[in-house]
Amino acid sequence: MAVEAAxxxxxxxxxxxxxxxxWWLWSLGLAAAASRTTNPLLLGLLLAVVGYVVATHxxxxxxxxxxxxxxxxxxxxxxxxxxxxxxxxxxxxGTHTLLTLPEVPLPDWAQGVRLGGRITxxxxxxxxxxxxxxxxLLICVGAANALxxxxxxxxxxxxxxxxxxVAVVVAMTFAxxxxxxxxxxxxxxxxxxxxxxxxRGLAQxxxxxxxGALERSVALAAAMDARGYGRTAEVAxxxxxxxxxxxxxxxxxxxxxxxxxxxxxxxGYGLPVLLAGLAAALAGLWLGGRRSPRxxxxxxxxxxxxxxxxxxxxxxxxxxxxYAAHDPAALHPGVxxxxxxxxxxxxxxxxxxxxxxxxxxxxxxxxxxRPAHDVPHPRPRKELA
Amino acid sequence: xxxxEDVSVTYDGAAAPTVRGVDFEVxxxxxxxxxxxSGVGKSTVLGAVSGLVPHFTGGTLRGRVTxxxxxxxxxxxxxxxDVVGTVGQDPLSHFVTDTVEDELAYGMESLGLAPDVMRxxxxxxLDLLGLADLRDRPIATLSGGQQQRVAIGSVLTPHPRVLxxxxxxxxxxxxxxxEVLAVLQRLVHDLGTTVLMAEHRLxxxxxxxxxxxxxxAPGAAPVLGTPAEVMAxxxxxxxxxxxxxxxxxxxxxxxxxxxRRRAGGLRERLTAVEPESTPVAVGTRAPAPLPxxxxxxxxxxxxxxxxxxPAGTGDAPAPGTPAAVTDSLTVRRGRVEALYRVSLTVAPGxxxxxxxxxxxxxxxLLGALVGLVEPSxxxxxxxxxxxxxxxxxxxxxxxxxxxxxxxxxLYADTVAAECAAADEDAGxxxxxxxxxxxxxxxxxxxxxxxxxxxxxxxLALALAVVLTARPPxxxxxxxxxxxxxxxxxxxxxxxxxxxxxxxxxVLATHDxxxxxxxxxxxxxxxxxxxxxxxxxxxxxxxxxxxAPQVTKVLAPQKWLTVAQVRRAxxxxx
Numbered sequence: 001m002a003v004e005a006a007x008x009x010x011x012x013x014x015x016x017x018x019x020x021x022x023w024w025l026w027s028l029g030l031a032a033a034a035s036r037t038t039n040p041l042l043l044g045l046l047l048a049v050v051g052y053v054v055a056t057h058x059x060x061x062x063x064x065x066x067x068x069x070x071x072x073x074x075x076x077x078x079x080x081x082x083x084x085x086x087x088x089x090x091x092x093x094g095t096h097t098l099l100t101l102p103e104v105p106l107p108d109w110a111q112g113v114r115l116g117g118r119i120t121x122x123x124x125x126x127x128x129x130x131x132x133x134x135x136x137l138l139i140c141v142g143a144a145n146a147l148x149x150x151x152x153x154x155x156x157x158x159x160x161x162x163x164x165x166v167a168v169v170v171a172m173t174f175a176x177x178x179x180x181x182x183x184x185x186x187x188x189x190x191x192x193x194x195x196x197x198x199x200r201g202l203a204q205x206x207x208x209x210x211x212g213a214l215e216r217s218v219a220l221a222a223a224m225d226a227r228g229y230g231r232t233a234e235v236a237x238x239x240x241x242x243x244x245x246x247x248x249x250x251x252x253x254x255x256x257x258x259x260x261x262x263x264x265x266x267x268g269y270g271l272p273v274l275l276a277g278l279a280a281a282l283a284g285l286w287l288g289g290r291r292s293p294r295x296x297x298x299x300x301x302x303x304x305x306x307x308x309x310x311x312x313x314x315x316x317x318x319x320x321x322x323y324a325a326h327d328p329a330a331l332h333p334g335v336x337x338x339x340x341x342x343x344x345x346x347x348x349x350x351x352x353x354x355x356x357x358x359x360x361x362x363x364x365x366x367x368x369x370r371p372a373h374d375v376p377h378p379r380p381r382k383e384l385a
Numbered sequence: 386x387x388x389x390e391d392v393s394v395t396y397d398g399a400a401a402p403t404v405r406g407v408d409f410e411v412x413x414x415x416x417x418x419x420x421x422x423s424g425v426g427k428s429t430v431l432g433a434v435s436g437l438v439p440h441f442t443g444g445t446l447r448g449r450v451t452x453x454x455x456x457x458x459x460x461x462x463x464x465x466x467d468v469v470g471t472v473g474q475d476p477l478s479h480f481v482t483d484t485v486e487d488e489l490a491y492g493m494e495s496l497g498l499a500p501d502v503m504r505x506x507x508x509x510x511l512d513l514l515g516l517a518d519l520r521d522r523p524i525a526t527l528s529g530g531q532q533q534r535v536a537i538g539s540v541l542t543p544h545p546r547v548l549x550x551x552x553x554x555x556x557x558x559x560x561x562x563x564e565v566l567a568v569l570q571r572l573v574h575d576l577g578t579t580v581l582m583a584e585h586r587l588x589x590x591x592x593x594x595x596x597x598x599x600x601x602a603p604g605a606a607p608v609l610g611t612p613a614e615v616m617a618x619x620x621x622x623x624x625x626x627x628x629x630x631x632x633x634x635x636x637x638x639x640x641x642x643x644x645r646r647r648a649g650g651l652r653e654r655l656t657a658v659e660p661e662s663t664p665v666a667v668g669t670r671a672p673a674p675l676p677x678x679x680x681x682x683x684x685x686x687x688x689x690x691x692x693x694x695p696a697g698t699g700d701a702p703a704p705g706t707p708a709a710v711t712d713s714l715t716v717r718r719g720r721v722e723a724l725y726r727v728s729l730t731v732a733p734g735x736x737x738x739x740x741x742x743x744x745x746x747x748x749x750l751l752g753a754l755v756g757l758v759e760p761s762x763x764x765x766x767x768x769x770x771x772x773x774x775x776x777x778x779x780x781x782x783x784x785x786x787x788x789x790x791x792x793x794x795l796y797a798d799t800v801a802a803e804c805a806a807a808d809e810d811a812g813x814x815x816x817x818x819x820x821x822x823x824x825x826x827x828x829x830x831x832x833x834x835x836x837x838x839x840x841x842x843x844l845a846l847a848l849a850v851v852l853t854a855r856p857p858x859x860x861x862x863x864x865x866x867x868x869x870x871x872x873x874x875x876x877x878x879x880x881x882x883x884x885x886x887x888x889x890x891v892l893a894t895h896d897x898x899x900x901x902x903x904x905x906x907x908x909x910x911x912x913x914x915x916x917x918x919x920x921x922x923x924x925x926x927x928x929x930x931x932a933p934q935v936t937k938v939l940a941p942q943k944w945l946t947v948a949q950v951r952r953a954x955x956x957x958x
Contacts, residue, residue, distance in 0.1 A: 176525065216478050297486075297503045
């Protein structure tokens with residue numbers, strides 16, 4: 001192990017891509033910043049920053065296409081939030097009545113629930129701000145998915161958790177296969193002369209799709225088995241026992257420590273026990289990794305760029321949290337009375353820090369599956385007989 | 386290296402053993418080809434080597450299989466992973482990771498090789514299989530041939546001493562298949578790897594084999610011998626062997642080169658006779674006139690579409706109307722042009738073979754003809770209708786497609802239910818589909834589950850389902866993948882009959898022998914463009930990779946198939 005580690009340090013060039021964890025930290029940092037504000041101007045700026053980085057840095061890979069799905073989901077969330085505000089009323093008192101819907105009279109036991117009734121500008125604006133915040137959070141997560149292959153992130157798990165990681169990866173590749181199957185079979189319905197759209201069509205292909213998915217899982221399991229998945233190395237019984245003791249003891253320590261930290265009496269011993277438990281559990285995980293003979297191929301290195309990317313995300317989150325404590329009013333524009341949101345300069349500058357990855361990380365090469373076809377100029381016409 | 390000792394395998398619930406009396410040895414560093422008709426248990430024999438039979442599939446294995454001295458009885462597949470590399474029939478179900486480079490490294494990671502060794506072997510394998518440009522590509526975006534090469538590469542990287550391959554070239558175009566076979570040849574010669582593979586397309590592989598193990602019938606013991614010996618008695622054989630048998634050459638030639646050396650006499654006998662102009666009986670209808678020049682605008686096109694509409698539901702278009710026309714058809718997929726300015730006319734009764742590399746746009750063209758793919762520019766018409774704007778119910782009576790995976794078309798759990806559904810879908814009289822099934826697939830019981838049919842039977846059932854609506858234009862995507870020679874010749878007979886009845890047939894295929902037997906015309910696509918379009922004899926004779934074996938042996942004379950030569954010789958006598 002030690003020799004391999006040394007080789008890894010001296011000879012192995014890491015991949016030129018940024019560690020996927022860095023992208024996740026970056027986008028989670030932006031999401032944390034988004035959760036601190038309901039100012040639509042700041043949220044819009046945040047969305048622009050995320051959108052710019054995704055547009056310049058995402059690849060053509062299938063997982064990168066999930067960004068569009070997340071954007072659609074965010075829009076759906078926003079419209080559902082507005083829909084509720086319109087039809088179920090809003091807790092925000094308001095004076096500017098836009099429209100009065102007929103109110104459905106509800107029995108006494110449903111007091112506090114309202115269907116229809118008065119729609120106020122204040123209520124709508126409040127719902128819009130709130131929905132926009134949720135939408136921004138979702139789009140930040142979508143950006144992480146588009147920029148970093150989630151499967152590669154799982155590869156950075158410690159050895160003992162490797163098999164759980166593979167299970168997740170297989171499950172994640174399963175979903176796109178399922179979608180492709182549904183598309184293929186719906187196309188096949190068209191070939192049979194049945195309508196290929198609509199819910200009924202979907203229901204009729206469900207069984208063949210699941211059947212196919214099951215068969216594929218079995219075939220994949222066979223292939224993985226034949227390629228050495230689940231091989232274990234011989235480990236001395238002493239090591240095995242130590243692993244078990246460390247993991248169990250560590251988890252107990254973590255539980256006891258957390259209890260101590262959270263209750264008033266245990267203030268003194270809580271933190272040290274928690275830390276000791278954590279250390280023991282980590283040692284157990286590390287030792288447990290020795291049962292698996294696996295090695296890592298080109299593990300992602302955490303380089304300068306990863307620091308810059310994750311640092312920019314963390315900085316945005318940190319600055320926004322600090323500013324929220326300093327001047328909460330600027331980040332939460334008033335709804336009652338209705339005022340135009342101000343544009344606070346310092347938080348805006350902080351959000352712009354999130355653009356660092358756009359400049360620190362080289363953009364991926366344009367996807368050129370068939371370069372001959374990607375040339376911009378029109379191709380010469382061919383005379384076909 | 387691999388030793389079978391009186392092995393028989395019985396799957397759970399099966400009445401008789403799937404394979405019986407398998408008793409042979411594969412010496413180290415040999416390439417052994419497992420041949421035989423479909424359903425004789427080739428995959429079972431291959432699975433027994435990697436230990437997947439019976440550890441994974443269940444069933445009972447009697448006898449003993451040892452690989453590099455390890456008994457598969459006591460070693461699970463994962464404990465054999467360092468000596469045996471296995472690639473199954475479907476490369477897609479083989480992949481664990483999602484990019485090419487990770488996939489190549491996966492097996493080595495499982496075995497715990499050192500990182501620098503892994504890196505070196507991944508680079509070597511990328512070069513060996515010509516995958517260097519694809520290293521970062523997601524596997525899902527690769528073409529079939531590329532995926533097959535990645536699958537082979539992924540089992541090569543741990544440097545196994547034994548490779549087990551199930552139909553490694555069936556899904557590949559001729560050039561890609563030759564590439565893969567050249568790699569295997571190099572592994573056998575330079576690294577001493579032992580290879581055991583099953584393959585239906587004997588014309589591609591038999592000359593590389595050191596020995597052939599023939600499974601002549603289900604449950605029959607295998608016959609082992611040199612390729613020439615086994616081919617002399619085998620029920621399945623490539624065209625070059627067929628030609629050798631016809632001309633009584635002994636020993637039988639296995640390669641085009643061997644055959645050419647002996648073919649002097651045969652060529653002389655054949656100089657007197659001219660090859661028939663087309664390999665098959667020409668359709669009864671006269672070829673359709675060419676369509677109007679593409680300057681006909683949109684309005685004119687719509688007017689024509691209405692007037693050309695067939696009156697009855699199941700009628701073929703009037704003679705003279707082309708069955709399919711594309712005009713400057715361009716299809717864009719993302720940023721890639723899958724088809725670029727393809728203009729093609731197919732007349733009723735004409736059989737056209739679409740050939741070209743994996744990913745050249747053959748399937749896209751078929752998809753456009755049947756309305757699955759919308760053109761980005763240009764026009765497409767099939768049976769007088771614009772496919773992607775026609776309701777599916779109406780379209781099935783104009784054009785039918787048998788997809789690459791025929792089972793996609795089959796939903797029901799019995800053949801009878803499938804037929805009833807097909808009659809209803811097509812609006813045909815009850816029993817129409819069943820009658821077709823009886824013709825194409827005699828002896829299949831009503832209550833058989835489509836999944837239990839063999840590859841060839843499933844294809845015939847899907848064909849029957851499509852033909853129920855009597856579409857004047859029939860499209861087939863890779864119809865011979867996984868078919869043995871017997872099933873293939875049945876398919877050829879069926880398609881010829883359909884062509885003489887006036888059906889226009891377009892088939893996308895990699896199988897040059899099929900194209901030679903069946904097609905009046907060959908269209909070669911490359912990178913989404915038509916690069917050659919002409920009578921089969923002219924196009925394939927001119928192309929080294931698309932020429933069938935008989936053509937290569939008898940060049941410069943333009944013969945295409947053994948049957949053609951046989952007819953000529955009989956007529957001569």
